[in-house]
Structures are given as structure tokens and as C-alpha cells.
Amino acid sequence: MFRRIRILLLLGVLAAAVGLTWLEQTMVRAWQIPLDVAVIPINGDGSAQATETIRALRASDFDDIGAFLERETARYGVKLSPAVQIALLPELHEQPPAPPRDGSVLKTVWWSLKLRWWVYRQSGAWLPQLGRIKLFVLYHAPQDGVALEHSLGLQKGLIGVVHAFADAGQTRQNNIVIAHELLHTLGATDKYDAEGRPVYPQGYAEPELPPQMPRHEAEIMAGRLVSAAGRLVMPPSLDQCVIGAMTAHEIDLDEGFRRRFASSGG
Numbered sequence: 102m103f104r105r106i107r108i109l110l111l112l113g114v115l116a117a118a119v120g121l122t123w124l125e126q127t128m129v130r131a132w133q134i135p136l137d138v139a140v141i142p143i144n145g146d147g148s149a150q151a152t153e154t155i156r157a158l159r160a161s162d163f164d165d166i167g168a169f170l171e172r173e174t175a176r177y178g179v180k181l182s183p184a185v186q187i188a189l190l191p192e193l194h195e196q197p198p199a200p201p202r203d204g205s206v207l208k209t210v211w212w213s214l215k216l217r218w219w220v221y222r223q224s225g226a227w228l229p230q231l232g233r234i235k236l237f238v239l240y241h242a243p244q245d246g247v248a249l250e251h252s253l254g255l256q257k258g259l260i261g262v263v264h265a266f267a268d269a270g271q272t273r274q275n276n277i278v279i280a281h282e283l284l285h286t287l288g289a290t291d292k293y294d295a296e297g298r299p300v301y302p303q304g305y306a307e308p309e310l311p312p313q314m315p316r317h318e319a320e321i322m323a324g325r326l327v328s329a330a331g332r333l334v335m336p337p338s339l340d341q342c343v344i345g346a347m348t349a350h351e352i353d354l355d356e357g358f359r360r361r362f363a364s365s366g367g
């Protein structure tokens with residue numbers, strides 16, 4: 102009897118979790134109201150530089166992201182102004198669980214559950230904040246020749262973990278990484294290959310032009326462009342980033358367009 106009740110309870114919790122995940126995705130991908138985004142800064146390396154960067158952060162440092170999303174979603178017929186509302190939350194003095202080093206499926210599943218539990222716990226709220234995208238930004242002092250860890254964005258739970266440079270000169274490029282991970286939480290996939298090169302055509306701005314033509318803009322889920330010198334470069338800011346047709350489809354922008362078109366037609 103008790104065993105049965107326990108199993109029923111567990112199944113109930115599981116069903117609720119699956120249902121809420123589905124509901125959240127439906128909410129954020131409907132493009133009817135501005136995206137609700139929380140940025141939570143974390144000192145990634147314990148450095149004084151990261152402390153200083155976090156202390157100097159203002160919500161307006163992320164304005165680029167709103168402008169980018171508003172401009173790009175408008176190209177697909179979504180008229181949302183603002184497209185996103187970004188809240189800068191106080192610094193968090195705890196690090197999210199690190200992803201497993203090897204790509205074992207079981208370990209990855211376990212880690213993603215741990216991460217979701219960690220996010221829920223640190224929110225301090227009893228009920229999960231439905232539809233809120235949580236972006237944890239870990240600031241690191243730049244070190245010559247040392248690359249940052251990979252940032253990531255999870256669709257389930259709407260969670261992003263972003264590794265960023267603690268350097269005012271990097272704010273605009275940090276915003277490219279943040280926007281990239283934000284779009285992962287909405288279901289966008291990466292559009293670069295194992296060497297980090299954009300995949301043609303979906304990873305290119307102006308995909309109607311041949312791949313060997315140099316670009317000035319990057320597709321956001323490729324994050325890089327091939328310059329006139331044939332080098333892979335990150336653009337200076339989100340002003341030189343676009344949402345390509347495939348990414349737009351993945352985050353349901355064309356569905357938003359279709360709905361809008363259908364309703365305006367009566």
C-alpha cells in the first residue's frame with residue numbers, strides 16, 4: 102500500500118515536472134510578451150578583477166541584447182518592444198555544478214538534474230518562476246593564452262551558464278555569448294563545426310551569398326564569421342550579429358509570424 106502511494110507520488114512529481122517544462126517552453130516561444138530574463142553574476146575565479154567588474158555592473162550593460170532581439174525578431178514579423186526584460190540580480194556567492202568532463206550520457210543527465218535542482222534552490226522561492234530565463238554569468242580575469250570554459254544553455258529549465266571576461270572592454274563581446282546561450286534555452290542549436298567554423302549556409306549571415314565571400318556579420322548560433330583575410334573572428338558586438346532562418350525556425354519565430362499574419366488577416 103505505502104509502496105504504491107510512494108510510486109504514485111513520484112510519478113505525480115515527474116508528470117508535474119514534465120508538464121511545467123512543456124508549459125514554460127510554450128510560454129517563451131510564443132513571442133507574445135517580452136522574455137523575462139534574470140542575469141545572476143558570479144565571481145568565476147575569485148579574482149579582484151571579477152569582484153570589481155561585478156560591482157560596476159549595471160542592468161544597462163545588457164541593453165545590447167534587448168536591441169539585438171528586438172531588431173532580429175522584427176525581421177521575422179514579431180513586433181515586441183521591448184523583446185526582453187532583463188533584471189540584474191545580486192551577485193551569487195556559489196558556483197553551479199560543473200558539467201562532466203567526459204560526454205557520458207548518464208553523467209550528463211545526472212548533472213543536468215543537479216543543475217536544475219541547484220537553480221531552484223538558489224532562487225529562494227518556493228514555487229519555480231515559470232517562464233523566467235536564468236543566466237548565470239561567471240566572470241573571469243582574462244589571462245593570456247587561457248581560453249574560458251565552454252558556456253552552455255539548457256532548454257529544459259531555461260538555464261544558461263556563461264563564462265565571461267571580467268574586463269569592461271569585453272562587455273559587448275560578452276553580450277554575444279550571453280545572447281547565444283539565451284537562444285539555446287529557447288531551442289536554438291549550434292551552427293559551427295568541430296573546429297569552430299560556421300556551417301554553411303545556416304551558420305552564415307547573408308546565406309544567399311557564396312561561402313567564400315567575406316562577411317561583416319555573424320549568425321548568432323555560429324558566433325563567428327570568416328573575415329576577408331580568411332580568419333575566424335568574433336564580431337565586435339551584437340550589432341554585427343543576425344538570427345538566421347534556421348535559428349528563427351528553431352525558436353518558433355516563424356510560427357509567431359504565421360500566427361500574427363493569420364490574426365491580422367481576420
Ligand SMILES: [Zn+2]
Nearest residue numbers: 281285290291
Ligand atoms: Zn552554443
